[in-house]
Amino acid sequence: MRINRIAAATSLIATLALTATACGGGSSTGSGGGSNTSPRTLTYWASNQGTSLDNDRQVLEPELKKFEQQTGIKVELEVVPWSDLLNRILAATASGQGPDVLNIGNTWSASLQATGALLPFDSAAFAKIGGKERFLPSAIASAGAAGKDPAAVPLYSMAYGLYYNKKLFQQAGLANPPATWDELLADGRKLTTGSTYGIAVEGGNVSENVHHVFTLGKQHGADFFDAAGKPTFESPGAVAAVKQYVDLIAQDRIAAPGNAEYANNQSVTDFATGKAAMLMWQAAGATLKSHGMSQDDYGVAPVPVPAGAAGDTATSSMVAGINLSVFRNTRNLDGALDFVKFMTGKEESVVLNKAYGSIPPVKDAQSDTAFSTPELKMLSGVLGTSAAPLPQVPNESQFETLVGTAVKNLFAAAAAGKPVTDESVKAELAKAQQQMPAS
Missing domain, CATH: 3.40.190.10 (Periplasmic binding protein-like II)
Structure with missing residues (x-):
């Protein structure tokens, strides 16, 4: 569960x-x-x-x-x-x-x-x-x-893992799950065909959003807070992480635009019913079973990291x-x-x-x-x-809500066909940081 x-x-x-x-x-x-x-x-x-x-x-x-x-x-x-x-x-x-x-x-x-x-x-x-x-x-x-x-x-x-549909991977000629983010994007493009998308996300789920951009932020060398506990939401690494995640819909188009509204585990349903070939999730097995998917139908691998990653840049999940x-x-x-x-x-x-x-x-x-x-x-x-672990700071819960909502807004813009740029990402994160209470 x-x-x-x-x-x-x-x-x-x-x-x-x-x-x-x-x-x-x-x-x-x-x-x-x-x-x-x-x-x-x-x-x-x-x-x-x-x-x-x-x-x-x-x-x-x-x-x-x-x-x-x-x-x-x-x-x-x-x-x-x-x-x-x-x-x-x-x-x-x-x-x-x-x-x-x-x-x-x-x-x-x-x-x-x-x-x-x-x-x-x-x-x-x-x-x-x-x-x-x-x-x-x-x-x-x-x-x-x-x-x-x-x-x-x-x-x-x-912890989070990358779930992948073995049958869809085989049909696309893919022998193994992606180990790097570049491989995930390349595989996602091959898997996006007809009514099936490469990956499913929960763009309307504030918590899911912040969990994934935190992990990607670590891969980009960003922690979202400095050593004194002050927010650094506008750092280049944080901007890159958020854009990378939102680009699954905005630029790479390997996630369905409708995923921008998902907030109640619909992405798991899409994966279980073959509408998406990959899913980044925590212990989805019981839910997948309830949808009729057996353990032989899917595999689980670590969430991809950058090629050659080591230390913090090899972070593949939040705790x-x-x-x-x-x-x-x-x-x-x-x-x-x-x-x-x-x-x-x-x-x-x-x-x-x-x-x-x-x-x-x-x-x-x-x-x-x-x-x-x-x-x-x-x-x-x-x-x-x-x-x-996510930042262990007194204002952590506000960080989750504000940054998760910023990502939600960017997903909504992407689904509406609006461009998502470094500048628009930074503007949303700046707005979130301004709303953070003083430490």
């Missing part, structure tokens, strides 16, 4: 620093707050990882019952839709009333860390959950700003995933840490990541045969060797 995350900028983010002190102590009253639970009860906000909220409850409730049997602590579960999750978390950090434990999109880690509302996982906290060394370094790197104690621990991990955090004002800290230890233990890591088709960020869980499929083995390799 694909790990979704939609980082929506809201007015609450601008006030997070001002409300941080209100999140550190628990004298609040009211409903739904971790500060109101008894020592034998925890509240847990889970993100929607499955095919529906009910599916998540079906996956999680037996595991929470297992935890209750082991510890005597009852977990009150609420599965929160992605469309609501960030706003719910921001409201909780502002009010000081939140759950004891919650899932967060890993790209939000630094933004939420800056509020002071989440428990820092220092050496003592890590010791209580079995140690920091149990987790993949790349996954830990997406749990908060560098040089600070993480604000969360990894729960589900994922995708879900992290698990503890609200700092919980009245049941020991129970909350026990729950984190349970959820990230080897046994539960296997059960949960298997259910959701994700990769365990816990090292010893990856050896389970459930994660030995060609798809997951390849994605796991990407996660461990060529994936980079």
Whole structure:
């Protein structure tokens, strides 16, 4: 199951620093707050990882019952839709009333860390959950700003891969998937014929946009922020990355113009139904199966990089995933840490990541045969060797929204037949940078 995350900028983010002190102590009253639970009860906000909220409850409730049997602590579960999750978390950090434990999109880690509302996982906290060394370094790197104690621990991990339709590749005379971006464009032109396009994209999906341009930005030597955390959206590398991605419709024309409006996984459907020969996606296997596509129908390879790339320029994915955090004002800290230890233990890591088709960020869980499929083995390799976390800065969520929207606007222009130039790309990115709040 694909790990979704939609980082929506809201007015609450601008006030997070001002409300941080209100999140550190628990004298609040009211409903739904971790500060109101008894020592034998925890509240847990889970993100929607499955095919529906009910599916998540079906996956999680037996595991929470297992935890209750082991510890005597009852977990009150609420599965929160992605469309609501960030706003719910921001409201909780502002009010000081939140759950004891919650899932967060890993790209939000630094933004939420800056509020002071989440428990820092220092050496003592890590010791209580079995140690920091149990987790993949790349996954830990997406749990908060560098040089600070993480604000969360990894729960589900994922990376992007290039999915390709074996039959369409064979018909086009292509023996192997593209390894470089030039090869992707050349193959895409051969594959674009009749009603089939070379690749499908989600031009109307803000999060997908920013994930891909971040990866391409790394390939062009751009990070979108400087060492001081100030945005550099107008840098030559950032402009080149955005134009490269939008040109899949604008100039190279290997993606359908209608993809500019896609925002709800339609690109996966196009790939599964043969309307597109390639797709850059996170763990699409379960969705492709639901559309009648077998594992023999497609292959998965790393997202292409520039020829001769090394180091950061060989980045082929952002570090995708879900992290698990503890609200700092919980009245049941020991129970909350026990729950984190349970959820990230080897046994539960296997059960949960298997259910959701994700990769365990816990090292010893990856050896389970459930994660030995060609798809997951390849994605796991990407996660461990060529994936980079999105910028771990306090304003990261605004970056996702503003840059992702800029790319969406450029895709819309391309679909309408308007030229997309370095100048028009830079203008959109300049507009996005101007809207960023001061650090």
